Amino acid sequence: MAKWECTMCGYIYDPEVGDEENGVAPGTAFEDLPADWVCPLCGAEKEDFERL
């Protein structure tokens, strides 16, 4: 699964890690994140992420 980078702050979403603080289990692909998921660091929306 691909990692995605926030173009606003540089945070990298790693699907192997997920985003457990925000209810996203490890193993969740970026494409499968809820539409209202935002960057945990800066609040940017999914469309502000770039596939690595």
Ligand SMILES: [Zn+2]
């Ligand atoms: Zn960000």
